[in-house]
Amino acid sequence: MPRHHRYLAPLAAVGLVLTSCGSDDLAIPTSGSDVAGDVTVFAAASLTAAFTEIGAVFEAEYPEAAVVLNFAGSSDLVAQILQSAPADVFASADTSNMDRLVSASGHATEPSMFATNVAEIIVQPGNPLGITGVVDLANDDLIVVQCAPEVPCGRYAAEIYANAGVAVIPKSYEENVNAVVTKVRLGEADAGIVYATDVIGAGDAAQGVAIPADANVIAEYPIAAVADAANLVGAQAFVDFVLAAESQSILAAHGFRTP
Amino acid sequence: MSKRRGGGESLPVPVLALAVVAIAFFALPLIGLLWRAPWSNAWTYLTDDDALTALRLSMVCSLWATGLSVVFGVPLAWLLARGTFPGREAVRALCTLSMVLPPVVGGVALFFALGRRGIVGQYLDQWFGITLPFTTAGVVVAQTFVAMPFLVITVEAALRQLDTRFEDAARTLGASRWYIFRRVTLPSIRPALGAGAVLAWARALGEFGATITFAGNFPGTTQTMPLAVYLSLETNPEEAIVLSLLLIVISFGVLVGLRGRWMGRAEANMATVVP
Amino acid sequence: MDGPGRSEHGNGGAVTLSAQIGLQLGALDLQVDFEVQPGELLALLGPNGAGKSTVLRCLAGLAPIDSGEIRIDGTIVDNPVTDTLVEPEDRSVGFVFQNYLLFEHLSVLENVAFGLRARRTPKVSKAKARSVANDWLGRVGLADYAHQRPGTLSGGQAQRAALARCLATNPRLLLLDEPLAALDAGTRATVRRDLRRFLETFDGMRVLVTHDPVDAYALADRVAILDAGRIVQIGTLAEVTAHPRSRYVADLVGVNLVAGTVAGGVLSTASGATVVIADAPDGPSFAMIRPHSVALARVPADGSSTRNAWRGVIVDIDRLGDRVRVGMAGQLPLTAEITTGALDALALQPGEDIVASVKATDIEVYPS
Numbered sequence: 012m013p014r015h016h017r018y019l020a021p022l023a024a025v026g027l028v029l030t031s032c033g034s035d036d037l038a039i040p041t042s043g044s045d046v047a048g049d050v051t052v053f054a055a056a057s058l059t060a061a062f063t064e065i066g067a068v069f070e071a072e073y074p075e076a077a078v079v080l081n082f083a084g085s086s087d088l089v090a091q092i093l094q095s096a097p098a099d100v101f102a103s104a105d106t107s108n109m110d111r112l113v114s115a116s117g118h119a120t121e122p123s124m125f126a127t128n129v130a131e132i133i134v135q136p137g138n139p140l141g142i143t144g145v146v147d148l149a150n151d152d153l154i155v156v157q158c159a160p161e162v163p164c165g166r167y168a169a170e171i172y173a174n175a176g177v178a179v180i181p182k183s184y185e186e187n188v189n190a191v192v193t194k195v196r197l198g199e200a201d202a203g204i205v206y207a208t209d210v211i212g213a214g215d216a217a218q219g220v221a222i223p224a225d226a227n228v229i230a231e232y233p234i235a236a237v238a239d240a241a242n243l244v245g246a247q248a249f250v251d252f253v254l255a256a257e258s259q260s261i262l263a264a265h266g267f268r269t270p
Numbered sequence: 271m272s273k274r275r276g277g278g279e280s281l282p283v284p285v286l287a288l289a290v291v292a293i294a295f296f297a298l299p300l301i302g303l304l305w306r307a308p309w310s311n312a313w314t315y316l317t318d319d320d321a322l323t324a325l326r327l328s329m330v331c332s333l334w335a336t337g338l339s340v341v342f343g344v345p346l347a348w349l350l351a352r353g354t355f356p357g358r359e360a361v362r363a364l365c366t367l368s369m370v371l372p373p374v375v376g377g378v379a380l381f382f383a384l385g386r387r388g389i390v391g392q393y394l395d396q397w398f399g400i401t402l403p404f405t406t407a408g409v410v411v412a413q414t415f416v417a418m419p420f421l422v423i424t425v426e427a428a429l430r431q432l433d434t435r436f437e438d439a440a441r442t443l444g445a446s447r448w449y450i451f452r453r454v455t456l457p458s459i460r461p462a463l464g465a466g467a468v469l470a471w472a473r474a475l476g477e478f479g480a481t482i483t484f485a486g487n488f489p490g491t492t493q494t495m496p497l498a499v500y501l502s503l504e505t506n507p508e509e510a511i512v513l514s515l516l517l518i519v520i521s522f523g524v525l526v527g528l529r530g531r532w533m534g535r536a537e538a539n540m541a542t543v544v545p
Numbered sequence: 546m547d548g549p550g551r552s553e554h555g556n557g558g559a560v561t562l563s564a565q566i567g568l569q570l571g572a573l574d575l576q577v578d579f580e581v582q583p584g585e586l587l588a589l590l591g592p593n594g595a596g597k598s599t600v601l602r603c604l605a606g607l608a609p610i611d612s613g614e615i616r617i618d619g620t621i622v623d624n625p626v627t628d629t630l631v632e633p634e635d636r637s638v639g640f641v642f643q644n645y646l647l648f649e650h651l652s653v654l655e656n657v658a659f660g661l662r663a664r665r666t667p668k669v670s671k672a673k674a675r676s677v678a679n680d681w682l683g684r685v686g687l688a689d690y691a692h693q694r695p696g697t698l699s700g701g702q703a704q705r706a707a708l709a710r711c712l713a714t715n716p717r718l719l720l721l722d723e724p725l726a727a728l729d730a731g732t733r734a735t736v737r738r739d740l741r742r743f744l745e746t747f748d749g750m751r752v753l754v755t756h757d758p759v760d761a762y763a764l765a766d767r768v769a770i771l772d773a774g775r776i777v778q779i780g781t782l783a784e785v786t787a788h789p790r791s792r793y794v795a796d797l798v799g800v801n802l803v804a805g806t807v808a809g810g811v812l813s814t815a816s817g818a819t820v821v822i823a824d825a826p827d828g829p830s831f832a833m834i835r836p837h838s839v840a841l842a843r844v845p846a847d848g849s850s851t852r853n854a855w856r857g858v859i860v861d862i863d864r865l866g867d868r869v870r871v872g873m874a875g876q877l878p879l880t881a882e883i884t885t886g887a888l889d890a891l892a893l894q895p896g897e898d899i900v901a902s903v904k905a906t907d908i909e910v911y912p913s
Contacts, residue, residue: 086504093507154386154404159487161505182404183486184493186501194486198387199403435646441633442605442640443660444714453663457650 047075050245055104084162084187099246105163122235124270159184168204208266324498335413335474351429377483408485413474421466428462567612588765606633639711647695654691660714838907839881
């Protein structure tokens with residue numbers, strides 16, 4: 012099982028050799044025995060379920076390696092990496108956070124799009140308040156929560172309101188999308204803007220109300236190996252793994268769409 | 271080298287060394303903040319509407335939380351110090367539980383008690399239309415929940431150490447128990463009460479986990495300074511540093527200023543005794 | 546209930562404090578019974594742990610009694626049988642505590658005014674309370690200290706302030722717990738004099754607890770000797786010291802006290818010693834032997850007129866000026882008082898054998 016929230020990454024001799032090459036083009040490992048040690052993956056909160064599964068499969072494929080996962084809002088993760096948190100891989104829920112990382116003096120290289128997601132309104136099972144669309148969220152009597160504007164999900168929500176031409180004042184801006192799901196599940200909030208994958212992930216505990224395509228946003232998920240990663244070989248292997256067919260079918264099973 | 275003058279005790283060197291390490295431990299983060307602060311932009315960040323709103327909200331809520339902690343905490347402390355009833359130890363552990371509980375856990379627990387579907391909260395909602403989550407009142411509740419134990423513990427300790435014979439004397443002079451509590455007991459524990467209130471206030475001011483979980487995060491209503499700092503840290507660390515320093519300066523001012531008033535009296539009394 | 550405390554004066558006057566107290570408190574088993582007349586000062590004298598302060602606390606209402614009854618001015622304030630208990634704040638009692646217990650956070654004036662302002666009935670305005678308090682401070686000579694903190698007062702001044710504080714509420718019963726114990730020897734005499742003058746002006750009942758017989762002598766009308774929770778003697782100090790009935794009083798007065806049973810002109814003690822005495826009725830009795838009546842010798846004198854001679858061992862020798870007190874242990878422990886000349890002549894040392902003798906006519910015997 013991949014371990015979560017561990018920040019210790021061992022120094023890999025192979026990584027040192029490769030960084031001394033100093034080019035943006037990374038060598039692709041030719042055999043599984045090159046991939047070893049901890050691979051620390053910082054991934055957006057919405058990827059929690061999918062990446063946990065992908066991490067386990069990766070470890071089965073590369074028995075010498077161990078995947079260490081850290082989930083949080085994408086902006087939070089970028090802040091951590093810029094403060095020198097030891098990440099090998101960064102998977103973001105939007106391109107702007109990835110761009111922020113890349114532009115900060117050569118931190119990341121070669122971002123690749125590996126999935127997309129759409130937003131959905133999450134409500135309690137049975138939709139007791141009969142919410143049919145984004146317009147309903149403008150009702151002041153409803154307790155609507157969403158992500159904080161710094162977090163990708165929060166920005167998407169603002170875009171969706173603009174697209175639909177409504178002004179929605181939520182009751183709270185949460186740190187990440189998981190917190191939004193939790194509050195609706197607990198019954199404290201009536202509705203929230205989350206990803207379609209989160210509605211699927213909540214199972215019977217919640218229900219989704221679709222947002223029509225003309226109002227909705229497409230969330231693009233890029234992934235990249237962090238340039239000064241401690242385990243560059245492992246990082247690249249993980250990125251390739253996520254782009255490969257097996258992971259893509261796992262992502263699809265969780266509700267993600269093709270990039 | 272005069273070792274005789276100068277009053278105070280001289281600490282043994284190893285003890286002194288440890289104390290200096292401790293001081294450095296507390297000073298370094300503050301120095302780090304001051305060093306990295308963007309002094310040129312500081313004023314714009316400080317006068318930002320959202321920042322000032324968050325500051326005002328923090329001050330108002332923490333003062334309310336301190337007030338509630340005093341009003342309810344002092345009687346509780348009295349009961350724990352003087353009462354004799356079965357299960358007193360369990361009651362004390364219960365009332366100070368939130369000190370050891372991770373604040374987020376406290377926030378979740380408050381949900382289950384006072385949220386819309388909570389044990390008591392559902393009746394508050396149905397009968398009185400009162401909801402606490404996502405309101406400023408909810409912030410006060412969350413802050414009081416984590417801050418009150420600090421006051422209770424401090425005051426209880428002081429009450430235990432009180433010489434009850436003074437209360438005997440007051441009784442023989444004809445004072446009722448309530449009069450004695452107001453005019454003899456409370457004044458006697460004033461330094462501890464002050465210290466406890468300051469501790470509770472500081473804890474309430476810095477509260478994050480229970481607040482964001484139970485009350486939520488909305489500028490002007492529930493976004494206190496710690497929440498604002500945390501969120502701005504994600505996108506604009508420089509703003510976060512400036513806001514943090516503001517909070518530190520205010521807390522520093524209160525702690526130093528109050529120390530003279532509340533704790534100073536005890537030191538002054540001792541000064542007259544030593545010839 | 547007729548106890549040693551009950552008044553034998555039979556003046557038929559109003560007895561306004563009547564106390565029959567039975568109380569078990571930790572190791573103390575208290576059973577006392579006494580009365581105090583209006584205008585009278587009763588001193589409770591006795592060793593530490595005898596229960597003197599406990600008696601005061603019972604009278605004040607700070608310690609409810611297990612059995613008996615306490616009555617002040619005809620009102621029952623404590624009676625377990627009828628479940629009557631008047632709280633201290635409702636009794637008209639003033640208590641001067643051993644360490645005065647002035648409130649540190651209030652000025653001297655506010656301390657004295659405390660009782661007046663605390664009482665709900667009659668309601669006293671702040672201004673009136675202050676003026677009465679100022680009045681009392683003037684009477685005890687502390688007018689200049691009105692606005693100072695109690696911590697700045699000397700021992701004697703604090704005592705006067707404590708006295709003023711409880712007298713300001715006009716109590717019927719005044720209780721003083723070792724009022725001079727906290728003072729050093731130098732100030733004690735002066736304060737004692739002032740206290741006496743002051744107490745004489747108080748017309749209610751007064752009960753004073755002390756371990757110092759000089760206090761009792763200077764201040765009290767009657768003295769009750771309390772030992773191990775019982776009143777063993779009560780009366781004026783002269784009466785009590787004339788015929789000691791307890792080790793405590795005997796030590797106080799400085800005489801030897803032998804307890805035993807008289808039969809046929811001989812007092813026999815529990816330890817088997819015999820004392821030949823002059824006329825005395827049979828029955829349990831005390832024999833009082835003054836130290837200067839005890840003669841010491843190395844060998845028993847033959848043919849002397851004394852028929853009382855006891856062997857013993859010298860345990861201590863205390864020189865007091867030109868007299869010496871010699872303590873002897875044995876079948877009959879005694880203290881003898883001889884001149885230093887006699888001591889030197891006999892060359893006595895602790896640990897040596899000695900014989901003590903007393904003439905029967907020098908022994909005072911009275912029933913116990």
